[in-house]
Amino acid sequence: MRRAVVVILALALVTCREKKPLTADLNRENKVAVRPVRLFYETPDMLLAPEIRNVALPESPNSALPVVVRELIKGPGKKETPRLFPADTIVRAAYLLPDGTVIVDLGGPTITTGWGTGSHQELMAVYSVVETATSNFADARRVRFLVNGGPAETLAGHISLARSLPPMPSLVDRRVAP
Amino acid sequence: MKRFALLGFFVVLAVASIVLAQSPAQATLRLPSGDRSVSYVQQSGQTFFAANDVIPALGGTITPDSTGYKVTINNATAAFGPDSRFGVVRDELIEMPVPPLSIDGKPYVPWQFFQGLLAKAANLDVQFDAATHVLLVRPQQQNIVGVQVSIANVQGISKIVFTLTGPAEYSIIKDPGGYVVRFKTPLRAPFPEQTYDDPYVARVQFTGSDVRIQLTGTDIAGDAYQLDTPPRIVIDLHKVAAPAPGEQRPIIGIKPTDQPGIRTIVLDPGHGGKDVGAIGPNGLMEKDATMSLCRKLAASLSAKLGARVVLTRNEDAVVSLDQRTAIANQYKADLFLSVHMNAAVAPRPKGSETYFLSLEASDELAKKAAEVENASHAANPSSDLNLILWDLAQQDYVRESSRFAQAIQEEMNSATGVQNRGVKQAPFKVLVGATMPAALVEVAFITNPEEEAKIQSDEFQSQMVDALTRAVQRYKTDYETRIGIAQPPAAPAPAQVAPPATTTAAPAPAPARSGT
Numbered sequence: 001m002r003r004a005v006v007v008i009l010a011l012a013l014v015t016c017r018e019k020k021p022l023t024a025d026l027n028r029e030n031k032v033a034v035r036p037v038r039l040f041y042e043t044p045d046m047l048l049a050p051e052i053r054n055v056a057l058p059e060s061p062n063s064a065l066p067v068v069v070r071e072l073i074k075g076p077g078k079k080e081t082p083r084l085f086p087a088d089t090i091v092r093a094a095y096l097l098p099d100g101t102v103i104v105d106l107g108g109p110t111i112t113t114g115w116g117t118g119s120h121q122e123l124m125a126v127y128s129v130v131e132t133a134t135s136n137f138a139d140a141r142r143v144r145f146l147v148n149g150g151p152a153e154t155l156a157g158h159i160s161l162a163r164s165l166p167p168m169p170s171l172v173d174r175r176v177a178p
Numbered sequence: 179m180k181r182f183a184l185l186g187f188f189v190v191l192a193v194a195s196i197v198l199a200q201s202p203a204q205a206t207l208r209l210p211s212g213d214r215s216v217s218y219v220q221q222s223g224q225t226f227f228a229a230n231d232v233i234p235a236l237g238g239t240i241t242p243d244s245t246g247y248k249v250t251i252n253n254a255t256a257a258f259g260p261d262s263r264f265g266v267v268r269d270e271l272i273e274m275p276v277p278p279l280s281i282d283g284k285p286y287v288p289w290q291f292f293q294g295l296l297a298k299a300a301n302l303d304v305q306f307d308a309a310t311h312v313l314l315v316r317p318q319q320q321n322i323v324g325v326q327v328s329i330a331n332v333q334g335i336s337k338i339v340f341t342l343t344g345p346a347e348y349s350i351i352k353d354p355g356g357y358v359v360r361f362k363t364p365l366r367a368p369f370p371e372q373t374y375d376d377p378y379v380a381r382v383q384f385t386g387s388d389v390r391i392q393l394t395g396t397d398i399a400g401d402a403y404q405l406d407t408p409p410r411i412v413i414d415l416h417k418v419a420a421p422a423p424g425e426q427r428p429i430i431g432i433k434p435t436d437q438p439g440i441r442t443i444v445l446d447p448g449h450g451g452k453d454v455g456a457i458g459p460n461g462l463m464e465k466d467a468t469m470s471l472c473r474k475l476a477a478s479l480s481a482k483l484g485a486r487v488v489l490t491r492n493e494d495a496v497v498s499l500d501q502r503t504a505i506a507n508q509y510k511a512d513l514f515l516s517v518h519m520n521a522a523v524a525p526r527p528k529g530s531e532t533y534f535l536s537l538e539a540s541d542e543l544a545k546k547a548a549e550v551e552n553a554s555h556a557a558n559p560s561s562d563l564n565l566i567l568w569d570l571a572q573q574d575y576v577r578e579s580s581r582f583a584q585a586i587q588e589e590m591n592s593a594t595g596v597q598n599r600g601v602k603q604a605p606f607k608v609l610v611g612a613t614m615p616a617a618l619v620e621v622a623f624i625t626n627p628e629e630e631a632k633i634q635s636d637e638f639q640s641q642m643v644d645a646l647t648r649a650v651q652r653y654k655t656d657y658e659t660r661i662g663i664a665q666p667p668a669a670p671a672p673a674q675v676a677p678p679a680t681t682t683a684a685p686a687p688a689p690a691r692s693g694t
Contacts, residue, residue, distance in 0.1 A: 042523075046522070046527060046599075060244065061244065061245060062244075062245050062259070082522065082523035082524045083523060084523070093261075093262075095245070095259055095261065095262055096245045096259075097245060097246055097257040097258065097259050097262070097265070097266055098241075098243045098245050098246045098247060098248035098257040098259075099248060099255050099256070099257040099266060101257065101266050101269075103259075103262060103264055114452070114453060116453075116454055116455055116456055116457055116464075117456050117521045118455070118456040118464070118518065118519065118520040118521025118522065118620065118623070118624070118625070119518060119520060119521075119533070119604070119606070119618070119620055120520050120521065120522050120527070120531075120620070120623075121521050121522055121523060123604050139245070142269075144264075144266065144271065146264070150273075151271060151273075153499060153607055154499070154607050157448075157449060157453060157455065157499070157607075158518075158604075158606055158607065158608075159604060159605060159606065159607065160605045160606065160607035160610055161607075162607070162610070163269055163605070164266075164269050165605065168536070168604075170602075170603070
């Protein structure tokens with residue numbers, strides 16, 4: 001009987017140990033490399049234009065997307081360029097679906113409790129994400145926003161998030177972003 | 179030793195339960211054409227079906243790619259990803275309780291994915307019977323009418339709107355404590371019962387084919403009428419003298435008459451209540467600035483144009499964006515103007531700008547879609563086009579909205595010397611459902627200290643009210659001339675409102691204003 005118990009416990013231990021060991025080099029496994037990305041921020045002419053930033057990115061679009069969107073939300077590199085999202089905004093998730101829809105799930109205290117801003121800033125913020133996602137990922141065609149994991153009417157009471165948003169070229173400064 | 183044996187037993191049991199939970203079993207997919215056997219698993223209280231079994235059985239295809247799976251069914255494209263509890267079909271979200279699973283490299287999706295997919299792509303109902311392990315797919319029961327309820331109190335009238343998914347016969351009966359709307363068809367109720375913080379409506383309750391409206395008092399009477407496209411039943415409740423004991427207060431059926439021209443204007447003071455909007459550097463709140471301006475503009479439009487003017491709010495209260503548009507539709511407004519103050523992070527931006535709804539006409543993707551539509555519309559009206567185009571009420575009025583927006587912007591520029599920021603398009607939520615020409619004006623930047631001070635001055639407000647009144651008058655004359663109910667002024671030459679350069683629309687003949 002004792003032998004049987006020992007065999008059962010040994011089997012259980014072996015089963016546990018057969019799990020694939022965690023890789024010591026996630027960067028290599030995900031083919032992470034520093035790549036230039038286009039992050040869209042507001043210009044003095046109140047349009048959007050890209051800032052080129054080198055970011056360590058995984059090769060897979062679905063792994064790279066949240067990294068790029070989080071980099072965007074961090075804010076612009078230049079102090080004189082206005083930050084578009086509240087500083088406490090978090091990117092809960094960002095991923096690409098096979099039909100070209102990018103899902104971006106935002107959260108954070110300000111967006112959750114009520115972001116009191118005007119149409120212009122909200123328009124710039126929303127489309128900075130749309131332009132950034134569709135400009136950096138060839139298969140991305142439009143962005144569907146979620147807030148705290150679910151559908152939301154707007155981020156700040158103006159721009160409808162009821163549908164996926166494709167890029168809006170009229171908001172992009174073509175002199176800066178050909 | 180017994181303790182060790184017991185421990186070992188539980189370890190084996192736990193391992194076995196994990197293995198068994200991941201092992202697919204067979205369920206029945208019941209289609210109108212017959213039964214099929216499909217694989218499913220149950221995990222964490224959810225039931226997942228093998229997409230590779232179900233989709234082909236429904237006549238669709240499923241294709242993997244690096245980000246998930248693409249599904250084509252009934253000329254509709256859908257997609258889902260491995261870690262997302264949201265899929266999409268025709269640009270609409272399919273919400274699942276949990277993300278799909280991958281078992282032996284095959285995708286297993288919660289059964290609710292098929293429910294969302296087939297409802298939107300094939301007009302089919304999907305139900306799962308956990309007791310019999312049957313996934314039932316059947317045609318949607320067309321005779322069931324879906325109902326949505328909205329209630330708004332504006333200017334002393336509580337307006338209840340029942341929006342129906344299809345035409346339905348009904349009667350309205352006075353009931354102790356309220357009214358009952360009795361339908362002759364089964365209903366799909368949005369909720370069993372809901373209470374309201376409304377002066378006249380205490381509760382709405384669905385029981386079978388009855389909708390019971392419980393009022394807050396006996397001194398309330400109602401006027402009811404019906405609107406089409408979509409079918410709606412509207413009941414306006416208002417205060418009357420208290421009835422004598424035993425007196426019945428009948429509902430009087432009225433239907434607004436359709437008269438051509440610009441007669442009713444709905445003004446929408448942006449934000450309100452706890453939604454304060456943007457705040458200026460010296461503390462001016464957008465909700466207060468818009469309310470003040472709209473009250474003055476309403477008085478001006480009534481006095482100078484003889485128009486019936488309705489405010490979506492006339493107090494410091496939260497009104498949802500949908501309600502604001504619904505109020506305009508319910509009053510059968512001929513024009514809708516939402517008034518806002520703009521905001522930017524930097525203090526420097528200034529000026530006014532006017533928006534009308536973007537239907538993505540300027541987008542390259544939409545242009546391609548339009549080309550596809552033009553080429554294939556006759557051959558295949560149910561093509562993939564719905565991925566791009568928005569089924570919005572406002573889309574029939576975009577050309578007129580652009581003329582209206584242009585008139586506003588030009589008059590504001592000429593009157594105030596405020597920096598011209600131009601007419602723009604954007605997908606504004608408050609404009610989406612409006613069934614009339616609609617625009618949103620950003621009067622000035624409340625975040626600019628100079629403009630914040632101007633917004634509060636009587637002189638600036640008066641200038642803006644005059645400019646906006648002239649813009650409405652100008653659009654009214656232009657529109658009524660084009661539909662032939664007004665003569666253009668003899669001299670000086672009438673100021674024709676030209677469509678703005680931001681639209682691709684050609685100058686349009688006056689559209690037939692479809693009934694709301």
